Amino acid sequence: MEMDERKATILQAIIRNYLETGEPVGSRTISKYTDLNLSSATIRNEMADLEEMGYIIQPHTSAGRIPSDKGYRFYVDTMMEAKDREISEMKKVLMERQDKLEDMLKGVVKLLAKDTQYASLITAPSVSRNKLKFIQLSRIDDEHLLTVIVKEGNVIKNKVVDITEPVNEETLLKLNLMLNTQLSGMTMDEISLSMITGLKAQAGSHSGVISEVIDAVAEAISAEEDLKVYTSGANNILKYPELSDNSEKAGHLINTFEEREGLEELIIGGEDGDEAIKVYIGSENKVSGMEDCSVVTATYELEGGMKGTIGIVGPKRMDYDKVVGTLKSLRSGLDDLYKKDN
């Protein structure tokens, strides 16, 4: 059996209709819904074919059909219009100057959730590839030093270093100078272990304290940025019966959003691909508890190559068209926005 144009049209009509209503759709509906001018009987025949081919499913005898994951996949891959939507409200709100990146991200994700009515998330742009601008060690008291690391884009990182014996001002100055000359301009990735050993040698570090400090600084530099995730609209999950009927699953989902744990999984695949926007239908995503959801992610990029991800999570009968459109324009708008702000 082969997918011909008519079958595709019918499949599309079924999915479109199901997206709207959430109810299984029957042959009569399609007969009227499309402009193919076919009777319900004919549609029935085609639907039987489509079912055999695995694109649609019958929840029980004498119910209409609903799309299978395969059906959604076909729809997303081949039939979605890639129209660029208006995002007037979105733009307007985002244009208002927001001081901090954090606030901006929170604003964006909130807006996205409100606009799409799905649970949404956004990650802060990763800065691990950013170059190091400068490092500063300062003395807090006899037992503590403060390390401040400034990266490109003026992203700042602090760490308090415990020291076992006091360090005098002169040593500190020397250390500062050395660290800056050696490390500034490098990306986090480039700073390797051998480099650190080199630094220690250069510092003539027979004294344990200096070695200690260098280790701590190295650790501070290479420490995993914990991926900051902002979420909004988890409560939208309750709006879709197919997700909220099983209240245990729904609770689990909501919890995932509240705690922001495990959401990285959603995003990780998204970075390396060449496609900017990805759609995961049903069990295509590997996060436990999200088998009944679809996930759409988009990567965005700010100046300086900082990349982050925006995503939305909703029921499989998601308005893919709208979501993809929204993410598309949002994605391209974010960079402009950030430039304006900074």
Add this chain to the structure above:
Amino acid sequence: MEMDERKATILQAIIRNYLETGEPVGSRTISKYTDLNLSSATIRNEMADLEEMGYIIQPHTSAGRIPSDKGYRFYVDTMMEAKDREISEMKKVLMERQDKLEDMLKGVVKLLAKDTQYASLITAPSVSRNKLKFIQLSRIDDEHLLTVIVKEGNVIKNKVVDITEPVNEETLLKLNLMLNTQLSGMTMDEISLSMITGLKAQAGSHSGVISEVIDAVAEAISAEEDLKVYTSGANNILKYPELSDNSEKAGHLINTFEEREGLEELIIGGEDGDEAIKVYIGSENKVSGMEDCSVVTATYELEGGMKGTIGIVGPKRMDYDKVVGTLKSLRSGLDDLYKKDN
């Protein structure tokens, strides 16, 4: 009509029972439940009295009674045992060294939610009364300075200051010295406007840039710590039919927890009172959408007078006894914990 001991016992029995089952409780149940050895008929008479007095409510004719807000209040105020519960698991988990205050708080709130099965929140200890340890201004590039502010307890705050013209090293050194001599040891509250003006004068700030910098630093110092709130267990709301049946309200509640917005309201009253643990029943709390909930908050205090709040939000038929016990021991345990960690 007056509340005598027997009525109180019966009221207590009603409430206890209702807390467990969530169902209206009838006279026969109480007759067996208490050791008063009274027949259901007698209990019925007493219940009629209690209803007249406003402590219990009959949802509809021929249903049992449920406690009114007034009933809960009476229960909480007079009848709750203040036993100190075991928190073995809690202590054990918390004892595991956790590096950051943030992680600790997240751990605590998660544990609390798990233990009580209610939605939980915790605020980071407020540091506005902490003394300033030192300030450091550094040059990032020609347009940006970095302000690092270290407070007691090694709490660090950063701010990037935009400057309109470059500042040379010498000026920076001078500024650093001045800021530190003048400001260190003071609390955030003590640093007033007049002080800032004084600083500017002292800096001989005819040059606009210096004045600019001082302003920015002052702003950075006095900027409201945004109250960090950590939450967990919002999904527990779904476990209580009286909260989750109205899915709109439930969604609103969950959203409040996810966004962590408006939760401050819950907490604000808690700080100034003398009572460490407070119970708000039903509409006693002023957060919109939480009329059907009860809220229990406890303030905790870390070394150095840093205060924060722990709270739980649940249905009115909350296990007040357990919750208060848990919060009590948690509250007293937090300081020890923090000391060990730091």
Add this chain to the structure above:
DNA sequence: TGTTAGCACTCTTTTAAATCGAGTGCTAAC
């Protein structure tokens, strides 16, 4: 006078049965 047994009454919940209705598959005719 306080307590209790008993009973009629009320109202919700549960259960069962009946009916409805959307949708199908198949057949036969166009």
Add this chain to the structure above:
DNA sequence: GTTAGCACTCGATTTAAAAGAGTGCTAACA
């Protein structure tokens, strides 16, 4: 290849009946 028609299926809705929980009231009892 398309369509009308029809018998059939099976979940959903409606309806009715029964069950159950609990009350208020009255009258009897200690």
